[in-house]
Amino acid sequence: MTLGAAYGALASGVFVWALLVSRLRAKSWQTKGVAGAIHEGGATDLSPNRIGLITFLGVITSLFALFLTAYHMRMMDGMQHGDWERFPVPRILWLNTFILMLGSVAMQWAKSAAATGTDAQLRGRLVTGGILTVAFLIGQLMAWRELAASGYFSPRNPAVAFFYLLTAVHGLHVLGGLAVSARTLIKMYVPAPKAVDVRQIVALATIYWHYLLLVWLVLFGLLLST
Helix, strand or coil, X not given: CHHHHHHHHHHHHHHXXXXXXXXXXXXXXXXXXXXXXXXXXXXECCCHXXXXXHHHHHHHHHHHHHHHHHHHHHHHHHHHHCCCCCCCCCCHHHHHHHHHHHHHHHHHHHHHHHHHCCXXXXXXXXXXXXXXHHHXXXXXXXXXXXXXXXXXXXXXXXXXXXXXXXXXXXXXXXXXXXXXXHHHHHHHCCCCCCHHHHHHHHHHHHHHHHHHHHHHHHHHHHHHHC
16 A cells, blocks of 8 residues: 555656646747747757756656655554654645635736736736745744644654645745746846746746645645545
8 A cells, every 4th residue: 555655646746747848848938930949840949947947847746756655654654653643734724725826826827917918017916926925935834833832743743744844845945936936027127138038937937836836735635634
């Protein structure tokens, strides 16, 4: 059973990564008929940014797949030996999940604004996404405090340790996405910025944001069920 869960987690990670690669190969931020976009034989260009994101998402997917596998194996072992103690997840995680969903929607709107809207619309939607992201991270810190103040907290409980580990690793990746959004805003204020570059960055950042939302939903579901 443990081995099956390990292979299942790894297979799921590879599947998600493959879907993301196929999505990244589709240049949704470019208009049709752009010279040089498609080479003879149907091969498409892969910019350094997209290659970097594909590689990065592959690493993240493998990382979280291993974390989920370790979580399941440790839980099964802990239940067998009696040191795994379940605890109710902090209620604020429900609100945090909703906030992260709104942040993902804001980034999708920003992608649309980058393609067809004005710079003012794009800046406003990026700022909105950034504010929601900060709110999510603050909410995660509040969840840590809520758990620490509850009667269920114990540093010797592996379930608590995994809670902090999983939420911390996910939060660090969210913080990285926030840094990219901030950099994009700064880039827009540089004299004569290249519009195509901004569209590409926003499109890739949106995919990354949706990916982080998917990862969090998996982690949140795991915490709720175990």
